[in-house]
Structure formats: structure tokens, C-alpha cells
Amino acid sequence: MEVTDLLPSSRLLSTEPVGTQVDGGDGCPDPGSATAVRVVLDTSVLVADPSCLASFDTAHLVIPLTVVEELDGLKTRPDDVGRSARAALRALEELRMANGGSLATPAPVGAGTLQIEINGVQKHLLIEHGLDPAVPDNRIIGAALGQTEHGPTVMVSNDAALRIKAAHLGVSAAEHQPSRAARPERRIGWGVVETAYETIDCLYAAGSVAADAVPHGATIGENEFAVLRSGSQSALTRRADDEFVLLPQNVPEAWGLRPRxxxxxxxxxxxxxxxxxxxxxxxxxxxxxxxxxxxxxxxxxxxxxxxxxxxxxxxxxxxxxxxxxxxxxxxxxxxxxxxxxxxxxxxxxxxxxxxxxxxxxxxxxxxxxxxxxxxxxxxxxxxxxxxxxxxxxxxxxxxxxxxxxxxxxxxxxxxxxxxxxxxxxxxxxxxxxxxxxxxxxxxxxxxxxxxxxxxxxxxxxxxxxxxxxx
The missing domain is CATH 3.40.50.300 (P-loop containing nucleotide triphosphate hydrolases)
Incomplete structure (x- = not known):
């Protein structure tokens, strides 16, 4: 099974359109439905992003009890890992109290559900593949293997080794992506934009041009920079509100340092x-x-x-x-x-x-x-x-x-x-x-x-x- 990158709130977590999933009677998809995608979360996901539980759209989140045990072991640390572990445990506790005092059965979270899985660890499959069931990471993989018997399952983890092992045992594995930019590619803060020479002439004459006068000008965000080009002509500009403003001819200098x-x-x-x-x-x-x-x-x-x-x-x-x-x-x-x-x-x-x-x-x-x-x-x-x-x-x-x-x-x-x-x-x-x-x-x-x-x-x-x- 191939290891894939998967955004947690992406529709990629669903094997069918949302409308085809079976309603469980409380407005949430039925976790027993054959079309329901089950997402097993690793400890590293909750440590890196404690507030991620509501960000998986219609997926059915499954948290192995081993993950709760690992969070319990991390909560006393005085650093950010300990703080994140405590925040994740508090989020689970609030969800438990809001749903009758137990998460052994699926509880609604946003458009999906969440449950803590106690049983279902496939120890015999772990042993067959040479993995020690006593190791926490392996038990989490074993829990994910158990979920595959109920429907399509994705193992989400920031631990590359765990993803590799899970994929080797036949469980689809993905890295958690807590931050999503508005664009498919990561912002770099500047770009090169081809435009008409009249636009560049107007820019030098007036000091600025309207953003909608520049082709693809909307791709440059606030306080981002654009190199406007037309043949051999070019100009360095900065996006400010709805305009591209020409940068001053004098190059800025700080403490004797000039940009290279x-x-x-x-x-x-x-x-x-x-x-x-x-x-x-x-x-x-x-x-x-x-x-x-x-x-x-x-x-x-x-x-x-x-x-x-x-x-x-x-x-x-x-x-x-x-x-x-x-x-x-x-x-x-x-x-x-x-x-x-x-x-x-x-x-x-x-x-x-x-x-x-x-x-x-x-x-x-x-x-x-x-x-x-x-x-x-x-x-x-x-x-x-x-x-x-x-x-x-x-x-x-x-x-x-x-x-x-x-x-x-x-x-x-x-x-x-x-x-x-x-x-x-x-x-x-x-x-x-x-x-x-x-x-x-x-x-x-x-x-x-x-x-x-x-x-x-x-x-x-x-x-x-x-x-x-x-």
C-alpha cells in the first residue's frame, strides 16, 4: 500500500460523495456504513495539533486507547509537548462529558464522529510481520488493522516510521497537515508577473497601478511583492490594498547592510x-x-x-x-x-x-x-x-x-x-x-x-x- 499525503479536512478522506453516506440517526454519518472512512490518529498528531479533532470533515475518527496512555505519560512534561498533551486530553474529556460520559461508542464531532477504541488490536498480524505487540506504536498500527475490517481506514501520523510500517501492513498512511494555505503551493511572498508595457509605463509615471490592471494580480497577496515584466522592461512592486506600488529607486540600507x-x-x-x-x-x-x-x-x-x-x-x-x-x-x-x-x-x-x-x-x-x-x-x-x-x-x-x-x-x-x-x-x-x-x-x-x-x-x-x- 502506498504512503500518501492527505490533508485532514480534505474530501480525500471520503471514498464517496458526502451525500451517499448513511445517516446514523443523529445527523452524523453512520460509522458502520461501508462507505464511511475511518481515520486512526497517532499520538504525534494530537501533540502537534491538539485542536484537530473537528477538522476532519465527515471522517470517523478512531483514537486507540494506547494513544490516551501515551498522552497521559507526556502530560507532566514542562515543555510544549506536555502542554499539547494536556490540551488534547482536555479536548477528549470535554467531548466525553458532552456525550454521556463515554467515548467507547462513536460521538458526533462536527460532521463526523469520534470514538476511543479499546479492543480490536490485531496482535496476530503484528507478530506475523515481526512487530512486537508490546511496543505502543505497533499497538496503534494493530488497532488500525482492526478498523480495516469495518471499512476503508486511513492511519494519520506525523511519525514517518509508523506510516511506513502501517503502509507495509496494508493500511493507508498519511501525514497530518494542520495548516492549509489558500493556494495549492506554499507562499514565498513574491512572484514574477508578465504584463503589458503600457502598465509598466503607467506605473513609473504614477508610482502605482490598480491590481486589477495587472494580469493574475490577484495571486499576489497583501504585502507581497511582484516583479512586473514586459519584454526587457521590469519593475519591483509591492501589493498594498488594491494597488501595486512601485518600490523606491533608493535601495534601503540597514546598519550599513545593503541587499544583495x-x-x-x-x-x-x-x-x-x-x-x-x-x-x-x-x-x-x-x-x-x-x-x-x-x-x-x-x-x-x-x-x-x-x-x-x-x-x-x-x-x-x-x-x-x-x-x-x-x-x-x-x-x-x-x-x-x-x-x-x-x-x-x-x-x-x-x-x-x-x-x-x-x-x-x-x-x-x-x-x-x-x-x-x-x-x-x-x-x-x-x-x-x-x-x-x-x-x-x-x-x-x-x-x-x-x-x-x-x-x-x-x-x-x-x-x-x-x-x-x-x-x-x-x-x-x-x-x-x-x-x-x-x-x-x-x-x-x-x-x-x-x-x-x-x-x-x-x-x-x-x-x-x-x-x-x-
Whole structure:
């Protein structure tokens, strides 16, 4: 059986049109119907997206009791995984209380149903295929095998190994996709649009043109950028309300840093615009995400005095999850290894690229209260006023942490999320369900939000080759 990608609320979860499913008498499809698709959820889905239970349209959700046991074991963790486990358990408890005190039989959830499966684990099939029934993941697969006897079944999990094993045993397997952009392809924040030369002439003459005067102009969202082309003519524009506005001829500069590509130019336009208060910068290593954010922050704090402080936060997630254990020293000394990337960015912004000069600059700005380097761990309960906040490595944050961060934002504060959604070191997260991807999908089209995906590596020739070839 082929492993497939499946959106949870897609009609792909139904083998027949919704109208052909049998009504169970309470307005929900009958889970015993031969046309009813049964969706078995893994623990990783509920940890990554605790509020997903109502997002599967007419599917009949089945949660093996093993999943509840695993959530129970995770709920005491002090991190985002523990918080998500508690939220998922609360959602199940509320549903149980609303449906007579038990989920042993299907309970209505939206247009579908949900039940907790206690029996039906096909242990003999697991043993036949060399899988240990005592392993929780294998028991979840065994429960999915039991559901195949009642109708079409899909195993939904963020665990690639579990999906592979389930598909090998004949159960259709899919990855959970909690965030759905309005377009089939992921937004990159800019695009190239072919238009008539008269439109470009009008743009240069008036400074802007109506969006409906540009073919396919509707595909460019609010605060996204378009390169309008007509033969050898071209113009860099930004979508603002119902117009494409010509970018200024003077290239923006931040703390002595000039953009090396049109993508970096677009990013700086957003970073230096006080009206855009939430920004997401995505891109592979070496594209300049962190460097641009730090340069724009220093420019607006030290030179323009638009904000009082550049506050840099990073998640403490080791590369490859190879934990180095306890670090010696006080809090600042413990955070130093995690903040080395920020120090490197400031080194690149000094006149001679000198580490000593960068160290002195960091110390001076820190003493003046214009720069702080902290862990995301310490954000809860804070209220961030008149600060430019940089959340680095945001791809390693859960969506629940994203909400925690954005609800800390006070008046006059700008938040910049940077990260590479292709390099994720946190468990239970993938390219589609991390904080950066969820933010881009949820805030798309808002006037306070801007997003750019950087693709050109500008760090060095070696870094560019490594990103391309490895």
C-alpha cells in the first residue's frame, strides 16, 4: 500500500460523495456504513495539533486507547509537548462529558464522529510481520488493522516510521497537515508577473497601478511583492490594498547592510516598515535571514530610535537533538552557546568583520539596554512594549508556542520570525506544522503581516554549493 499525503479536512478522506453516506440517526454519518472512512490518529498528531479533532470533515475518527496512555505519560512534561498533551486530553474529556460520559461508542464531532477504541488490536498480524505487540506504536498500527475490517481506514501520523510500517501492513498512511494555505503551493511572498508595457509605463509615471490592471494580480497577496515584466522592461512592486506600488529607486540600507538580491530587498522593505508588525523570513542556510533581521533591528533601535530594544529569542533545541547536558556558569554563560549565531551576525555587520569589535558592540548595547539575548522559555508572562523582537530558528517551535509569543506583543512592538522549514530539529514537527509554516498560512493577507522566502545563498560560494549539492 502506498504512503500518501492527505490533508485532514480534505474530501480525500471520503471514498464517496458526502451525500451517499448513511445517516446514523443523529445527523452524523453512520460509522458502520461501508462507505464511511475511518481515520486512526497517532499520538504525534494530537501533540502537534491538539485542536484537530473537528477538522476532519465527515471522517470517523478512531483514537486507540494506547494513544490516551501515551498522552497521559507526556502530560507532566514542562515543555510544549506536555502542554499539547494536556490540551488534547482536555479536548477528549470535554467531548466525553458532552456525550454521556463515554467515548467507547462513536460521538458526533462536527460532521463526523469520534470514538476511543479499546479492543480490536490485531496482535496476530503484528507478530506475523515481526512487530512486537508490546511496543505502543505497533499497538496503534494493530488497532488500525482492526478498523480495516469495518471499512476503508486511513492511519494519520506525523511519525514517518509508523506510516511506513502501517503502509507495509496494508493500511493507508498519511501525514497530518494542520495548516492549509489558500493556494495549492506554499507562499514565498513574491512572484514574477508578465504584463503589458503600457502598465509598466503607467506605473513609473504614477508610482502605482490598480491590481486589477495587472494580469493574475490577484495571486499576489497583501504585502507581497511582484516583479512586473514586459519584454526587457521590469519593475519591483509591492501589493498594498488594491494597488501595486512601485518600490523606491533608493535601495534601503540597514546598519550599513545593503541587499544583495531582490529577495533581500523585499525583506528589508518589510523589516523597515513600521506598519508591518509581524514578519516571517523563511529560507535555507546562508540566505541572510538572521543577518537582515539583526541589521534592521539595530538600525531602528540605535539610529532611528523607533524601538527601545532589540530582543532576540531562540529555542534551546540542539541540532539533531544531541543534547550536550548541563552547561556550567550563570544564566548568561549557559545561553552563550545558543546565542553564538546572533554574535556571528553582528560580526558580519562590523566594518572589518572583527569578532572583538562585535563583542564590544554587544556588551555596549547590552549595558545600555538596547540588546537582549534570551531563550523563548522565559517569554511566558512577559509583555513586550516598543521592542523589535527577533525569534530565531522559529521552525523548531510548536504552533502553541507561536500563540504564546504573539500574545506577548504590546503597543509599538514588531516581531520577526526567522527560520528554515527544511531544517527542523524538534520532535513531532515537520515542514507544514511548525510555528513558521503555521504563521505564514494563518496571517496571510493581513495588513500587519509580511512574509518572504529567501532562496539565494549569500554567505559564501562554499555554503551555496553545500546548500545546492548536499
Amino acid at each position: 538580491s531582490k529577495e533581500q530587498r523585499f525583506a528589508l522593505e518589510l523589516l523597515l516598515d513600521p506598519e508591518v508588525s509581524v514578519i516571517a523570513l523563511d529560507g535555507r542556510a546562508g540566505t541572510g535571514k538572521t543577518l537582515l533581521a539583526i541589521a534592521a533591528g539595530l538600525e531602528q533601535v540605535v539610529e532611528q530610535q523607533r524601538y527601545e530594544r532589540v530582543a532576540v529569542y531562540r529555542p534551546l533545541v540542539p541540532v539533531g537533538r544531541a543534547d550536550v547536558g548541563f552547561l556550567p556558569g550563570g544564566l548568561d554563560e549557559k545561553l552563550d552557546p545558543w546565542m553564538a549565531a546572533i554574535h556571528d551576525a553582528i560580526v558580519a555587520l562590523t566594518d572589518e568583520g572583527c569578532s572583538n569589535d562585535a563583542g564590544r558592540l554587544v556588551d555596549e548595547l547590552t549595558c545600555r539596554g538596547q540588546l537582549s539575548l534570551e531563550s523563548v522559555t522565559f517569554l511566558r508572562g512577559r509583555s513586550l512594549q516598543r521592542q523589535l523582537v527577533v525569534i530565531d530558528e522559529a521552525q523548531n517551535l510548536e504552533p502553541t508556542t507561536l500563540k504564546t509569543i504573539l500574545t506577548r506583543v504590546g503597543e509599538g512592538t514588531k516581531v520577526v520570525f526567522t527560520g528554515d522549514t527544511s531544517q527542523i530539529d524538534a520532535p513531532y514537527l515537520g515542514e507544514s506544522n511548525n510555528a513558521l509554516a503555521v504563521l505564514t498560512a494563518a496571517f496571510a493577507g493581513q495588513s500587519c503581516f509580511g512574509h518572504i522566502t529567501l532562496t539565494a545563498c549569500e554567505r559564501s560560494d562554499v555554503a551555496s554549493l553545500a546548500a545546492e549539492l548536499l
